[in-house]
Amino acid sequence: MKATLSGLLHILVLQLLLVLSASQDFDFFYFVQQWPGSYCDTKQSCCYPTTGKPASDFGIHGLWPNYNDGSYPSNCDPSSSFDPSAISDLTSSLKSNWPTLACPSSNGLKFWSHEWEKHGTCSESVFDQHGYFETTLNLKKKVDLLQILENAGIQPDGGFYSLESIKGAIRDGSGYSPGIECNVDDSGNTQLYQIYLCVDKSGSFTECPVFPNSRCSSKIEFPSF
Template sequence: MVKFQCSIAINLVLLQCLLALVASQSFDFFYFVQQWPGSYCDTAQSCCYPTTGKPAADFGIHGLWPNYNDGSYPSNCDPNSPFNPSEISDLESSMQKNWPTLACPSGDGQTFWSHEWEKHGTCSESVLDEHAYFETALGLKQKANLLQALKSAGITPGGSYSLKSIKDAIMEAAGYTPWIECNKDSSGNYQLYQIYLCVDTSASKLIECPVFPKGACSSEIEFPSF
């Protein structure tokens, strides 16, 4: 009987170890995505500024998204870990500056951040708790200063530029190949909307992307003012 109980205990420990291993390997890399507010707003749908006021004319964080090498991604991984604003109260002012909401109706960012944590962040809990998730994304934005990278290459808001020149400028500054997502303005012209960079599973360093999302831009795209 004692031997049987020991066997059950050992099997349970092995099962827990296996589940922990699976959890720790539940994704292959992160997409770190920043969006240009001028392009978000310059569409037929338009935008609403946050209740805290118009954001700065800078790229804002969209999210830090766990992904698989085959192009798919996990989502809404832990319904028992809802967004808790008190967990990031010390980050709130930085979040409002670097991770502003532009959705309508106007908000303070809480709905946006809640969506990002619950859909994407909970899938990285083996690496990052809620506070670490948002703090890490804020740190990555400082590492990947996209606006400065583009300005250093003579690419400034209000002009039209080749897609290649934009990619080259970011690669020169970040050291890794970006993926550019375009949207269309109210006249149907392609414009620089979002920039994706890839991050390793520890969320500590940029890497080359194992796979890029699907989508298309024209060879020449607008970089609208904001």
């Protein structure tokens, strides 16, 4: 009886490992940056972090494992909980480059915990927790979206710009085609919300095999912040 029970437990453990392995077998990452002015300029509004108003710059939303068919894994390893001490050396940079705008105001730990547990745990075959956050921060350094857009005359001034000009500027400035996500302000205007670039498993930018669905107008607002 003991031998049978031991054998059954062994099989169950193997099955669990196979499930976890399969859930982490993704194809590429979406590296997603968010314009804070568009996050805040909605009926829902926003709350600044406890450290104060973030810089008028794109902030990181996350690094999200995805499949080539457009679907994605999530919450792959419930046992791998977020550990703030593992990224203590990155905290200052995270506050500057990966700020939270959710209400109520917070120090960012809840946001980073959510990103790790939902998305980061699905990339543990590639990165541990520190590597996940460090890699994401380094990606932002490599592509300065705001500077790229401003170099093309696209300013966060509340003006309206063609969707194609925004895509073209980012493609020319970064070398890769972006995905653009829009949202709607409290007046009903479509605005530039999030920009997606794709990253391979080595942490290098690559062309996107598929883009996220987004309903953007041909001309979209780039609100101030």
